[in-house]
Amino acid sequence: xxxxxxxxxxxxNIHWLEAGSGDEPFLLIHGFGSSTAKWLDVLPLLGAERxxxxxxLPGFGASDAPxxxxxxxxxAGAVLAFxxxxxxxxxxxxxxxxxxxxxxxxxxxxPERVAALIGVDAALPTESAGGPSPRVLVxxxxxxxxxxxxxxxxxxxxxxxxxxxxxxxxxxCARPERISETTWAALVADAxxxxxxxxxxxxxxxxxxxxMWALSARREQTxxxxxAVRVPTLFIWGARDRLISVDAGEQAVRRLPGSELVVIDDCxxxxxxxxxxxxxxxxxxxxxxxxARADR
Numbered sequence: 001x002x003x004x005x006x007x008x009x010x011x012x013n014i015h016w017l018e019a020g021s022g023d024e025p026f027l028l029i030h031g032f033g034s035s036t037a038k039w040l041d042v043l044p045l046l047g048a049e050r051x052x053x054x055x056x057l058p059g060f061g062a063s064d065a066p067x068x069x070x071x072x073x074x075x076a077g078a079v080l081a082f083x084x085x086x087x088x089x090x091x092x093x094x095x096x097x098x099x100x101x102x103x104x105x106x107x108x109x110x111p112e113r114v115a116a117l118i119g120v121d122a123a124l125p126t127e128s129a130g131g132p133s134p135r136v137l138v139x140x141x142x143x144x145x146x147x148x149x150x151x152x153x154x155x156x157x158x159x160x161x162x163x164x165x166x167x168x169x170x171x172x173c174a175r176p177e178r179i180s181e182t183t184w185a186a187l188v189a190d191a192x193x194x195x196x197x198x199x200x201x202x203x204x205x206x207x208x209x210x211x212m213w214a215l216s217a218r219r220e221q222t223x224x225x226x227x228a229v230r231v232p233t234l235f236i237w238g239a240r241d242r243l244i245s246v247d248a249g250e251q252a253v254r255r256l257p258g259s260e261l262v263v264i265d266d267c268x269x270x271x272x273x274x275x276x277x278x279x280x281x282x283x284x285x286x287x288x289x290x291x292a293r294a295d296r
Contacts, residue, residue: 002043006062009078009085015062016055016082019047024090024115024291026283028054029079031097031123031270032211033168033204035061037186038096042272045280049287053091055082057099059203061190070206072098072123072214076106080113089113092287096120096270097244098211101222108228116232116290118283119252121241121269123211124226125219126248154201161191174240174268183273226256232293233259234286236279238267260286 003018017036018025026046028039039054046052056063058078059070068074079102083091093114095103100122107114157164165187169176179187194200214222233256237249246263253261262282264271271279 002040002047007082007085009082012058012064012066012078014055014058014064014082014085016053016086017043018051018053019043020049020051022050024092025051025053025088026118026287027079027083027088027091027093027103028052028272029093029095029099029102030054030057030060031095031099032207033060034096034099035186035190037061037183037190038270038273040183040186041180041276042280045276046283049284053086053088055079057102059200059207062193065197065199065203068203068206069210070203071210072101072105073109075102075207076109080106080110083113090115092116092118092283092290094118094120094283095122096272098123098207100124101211101214104226104229107231107233108225111229111231114231115294116287117229117234118286119233119235119249120271120279121237121244122235122248122252123215123244124248124252125215125222126245127251153205154198157191157194157201161188164191171243172269173274174238174266175274178274223255226252229256232286232290234282235259235261236271236282237261237263238269238271238274239263239265240267241269243269 001019005016007014007016030036030038035056036054043052043054057075059065090113093103093106100119103117103119104122107117169179235249235252237246239246249261253259264275264278267275
């Protein structure tokens, strides 16, 4: 059973979901332009093992959009403040795409708060020639443009929500038809809720710009943050990710000795949503291994 909550964190209302119970929960952090909707199918699976918490980041989903830089480091600080408010001292930080980069920043800066790290198709630089198509690149670069980015985003979200979700799934999934009806409905509701929210538009544009910088001009800085991580780390990647290819995951494990990589065949950028059973199995096996090491 999934519980739904809203918690005020330093004046910002944060929407979050949870399943299961226990210490050192899975802390599930969504990616850019996303929300807790993408964790709905995997939450009960992880909750059967231990407590699992998914939050809408500030500026996304049903959470408030406060003023801020919306850099990965700033968002990591916001998630840490959320954890303080709900009484979570340590967790297995599990982040998809931008959420993965946020989790990496938290693990590098506050290792005592991160029991382990799971990067799910994390937003990391890729050297692969088989990266995003020009059309996909434009969809991310255009909203990051100074002055015009917010206007572009506001016009984009005024399109029919079903169309927005369908296009998103085509970008993110190897086989969009596998998405559950529950998740589809939640994604459509999330897309519909973005209209007429100027504060959220500003937040999304800032987060997008910061993410694009982290993957381009600041790519070496991004790798240095990863190399500073000293907690048990697993990367889970969809073999058919067209946004951030598995090349980035392979480079990550080369740069971070002792880390592991699990590749899920015939799966795209959101394994937790497209292949929840395979994703949950990999995450739970890793969590059990980390707990066994801690008990020695």
